[in-house]
Amino acid sequence: AQTVTQSQPEMSVQEAETVTLSCTYDTSENNYYLFWYKQPPSRQMILVIRQEAYKQQNATENRFSVNFQKAAKSFSLKISDSQLGDTAMYFCAFMNYGGATNKLIFGTGTLLAVQP
Amino acid sequence: EPEVTQTPSHQVTQMGQEVILRCVPISNHLYFYWYRQILGQKVEFLVSFYNNEISEKSEIFDDQFSVERPDGSNFTLKIRSTKLEDSAMYFCASSGTGVGQPQHFGDGTRLSIL
Numbered sequence: 001a002q003t004v005t006q007s008q009p010e011m012s013v014q015e016a017e018t019v020t021l022s023c024t025y026d027t028s029e030n031n032y033y034l035f036w037y038k039q040p041p042s043r044q045m046i047l048v049i050r051q052e053a054y055k056q057q058n059a060t061e062n063r064f065s066v067n068f069q070k071a072a073k074s075f076s077l078k079i080s081d082s083q084l085g086d087t088a089m090y091f092c093a094f095m096n097y098g099g100a101t102n103k104l105i106f107g108t109g110t111l112l113a114v115q116p
Numbered sequence: 117e118p119e120v121t122q123t124p125s126h127q128v129t130q131m132g133q134e135v136i137l138r139c140v141p142i143s144n145h146l147y148f149y150w151y152r153q154i155l156g157q158k159v160e161f162l163v164s165f166y167n168n169e170i171s172e173k174s175e176i177f178d179d180q181f182s183v184e185r186p187d188g189s190n191f192t193l194k195i196r197s198t199k200l201e202d203s204a205m206y207f208c209a210s211s212g213t214g215v216g217q218p219q220h221f222g223d224g225t226r227l228s229i230l
Binding site for chain 1: 158209
């Protein structure tokens, strides 16, 4: 069974600085997808970024980028130029390729606080 | 941008009662999901639904739970004979066709069992 681990329960960063959130996962599959979702206090889960495991190039989305290390099964999220609106719980999630469904397996989350 | 909508935002129910949580997925999506998040814990998969039938369910999704798509727009989660431990945030999500499509989540329904 796949598992997702986020070892940092809480992190803090100053506004305009850069922060990296860690995520590791365990799977015996070769093809899969990885996601980062953001859950602000308003509680809606918002997709931040998506990575296909068969692509070596790291995904980027404006100030958000990932460092995908397939051999190490690591998928960290870097947030550049942090903004107050980035304050949220961040969840790393795994989706198996070609499974019965596209269910997501989530990590326990990292609570990020951006300080003014 | 299209959104997944969930109602109600908060539901308070006496233990033993039945509740129905409602979701309107994004209109051209064909895959629908329910997830649960107990306070302070991670988000857990409950069930996925495609082509008017359950495609996968977790061990949490026992006979107490059922899902239905009663019409072309709504997707519901019914919990019978609720227990205290059913108290949680319930999220509905939907996705389009194609492998690896991201899931779009609703705001969630906070279910409180008294």
